[in-house]
Amino acid sequence: MQAIRVDYSPTINGVVQIPGSKNSSLALLAAACLSDETIILEGIPNIADFRVIREMGEEVGLKIKREITGDISIDPRFISATDFNPKKSSSFRTAYYFVGALLAKYGKVSVGYPGGDDFVSRPIDQHIKALEMLGATFTYYQDYYVVEAKELRGATIYFDTITSGATINAMLTAVRAKGETVLLNAARDPEVIDTAIFLNKLGANISGAGTDTIRITGVNHLKGGIHRVIPDRLIAGSFLIGAGVAGGSVTVTNVIPEHLGSCLTKLQEIGIEIEVKENAITAHSTGKLRASRIRTGMYPGFPTDLQQPMTTLLTQATGKSIIAEKIYPNRFKHVGQLRKMGADIRVRSGVAFVKGKSNLKGAIVTTSDIRAGISLILAGMVAEGTTFITGVDHIERGYEDVVEAFQSLGVYITKETIPYGANHQFFGEVQ
C-alpha cells in the first residue's frame, strides 16, 4: 500500500511555483469539445483526473494529447460516440461537464454518476434543473444516466443555491443553444470566469461572468484557439497555510493574489505576515498564532477546500477556534484523523470546535479526499515522530507531485510502500 511519510519538519522555507487550477482545467477540457476546431490549453496539470479524462475521451474519438511543450491539444472533430465508460466517468467529479459541452452537437450523452471527493452529500439537482430548462431530458440507469435533447433553447434559470459546477455546466449547455440564456444567482468563482473567457475567445457570446447574473447568447459555431488555465488558488492557499503550521517563510509564485483574498486576510488575522506582489505571495510565520472563527462560503467567501488545512493550522493557535462548514456540513473526515494525532477537536452540526496548542504525535492516518490529505501532511510536519498517510491516490487527484513540492520547502516527506494492514505495533514508536 502506498503511503506518504512525513517526519517532524521544524520550519519550512522556499518558493513553490503554483500549477494550473484543477477545477478550471476540468471545465476547460470539456468546454474545448464545444469547438469545431483544434484547441490548445496551456498549464493543464498532469493530475490523475486529467489522465482519466484523456482515456475516457480517447474511447469515444476525442483526441487529447500532451505535446512536448507540455501544452494540451484537443481535437473534438472525430468524436464518434457520446456514451462514456460509466466506471471511468464516475472516477472523478466533472464528467457532467461533458454532457453540457456535447449535448447541443450530438443530441445525446451518457455518463456515469459523479465521483470525486465524497462529503456524504453532493447533489446535482441544480445541474438537472438547468439542463431540463434548456430542453434536455434525463433517464437514469444503475451505473449511468442518459441526457437527450432534440433542440436546446435559451431560458432564464434561477439557481436555488450558489453552485460553481451547475453554473459552469449551464453555461456550457447554453453556448450552442438557440437564443438567450440568463443565469441568476450564478457562482462568481474565478473558474467560472476562466471558462467564460476561454469560450468567448472561441466565439461564444457570454457576458457577466464573475457577477451573479450571466447572459449567454447561443452561437452555431465555435472556432479553435489557445488559452492558459488560471493558477490553482487552492494549492497556493495550502502552501501559505503550511508556513503558519510549521513556521518559516513560503513564497508561492504564478498566482493571482485577488483569488486568495479571504484566505490571506484570515492568515493575517491569525498572525501570519503576508506580502503580496503582482504574481507572488509570501507568508512569513511570526511564531505566534491566534485562534479564529472561520465560516466557509462560496467565492469570494472562505473556500471550503481550504477549511481542512486551516483546521490543522488552528490546532497550533493559542485559544479556541470555531470553524463553520457551510458548503459541505459533513466535510470533516480529516478531524477523526487529526484527533488520532492528538488534536483536540469536536464537531457538532457542521461546526468544528478546535482547542489550540495541541502537541501532535505521528500516527498512521488515512485520507479519503484531496484537502483532508493536505491537512494531514501539514499536521505531520509539526507532529513528533513519523506520520504515514494512506489514500495517496485521493491526494493525486488534485496534486501533480505533492511530495516533491513539499520537499522543495524542506519538509521531510517521501512516498513509501507500507504493508497492508500496517498498524501501530508494526511501526514501534509511531503512534
Ligand SMILES: CC(=O)N[C@H]1[C@@H](OP(=O)(O)OP(=O)(O)OC[C@H]2O[C@@H](n3ccc(=O)[nH]c3=O)[C@H](O)[C@@H]2O)O[C@H](CO)[C@@H](O)[C@@H]1O
Ligand atoms: C471540480 C470542482 O470544481 N470542484 C469544486 C466545486 O465542486 P462542485 O462544483 O461540485 O460544488 P458546487 O459549487 O456545485 O457546490 C456548492 C454548493 O452547492 C450545492 N449544490 C451543488 C450542485 C447542485 O446541483 N445542488 C446543490 O445543492 C452543494 O451541495 C454545495 O453545498 O466547488 C466546490 C465548492 O467550492 C469545491 O469544494 C470543489 O473543489
Ligand SMILES: C=C(OP(=O)(O)O)C(=O)O
Ligand atoms: C472537492 C474537490 O474536488 P472534486 O470536486 O473534484 O471532488 C477538491 O478539489 O477539493
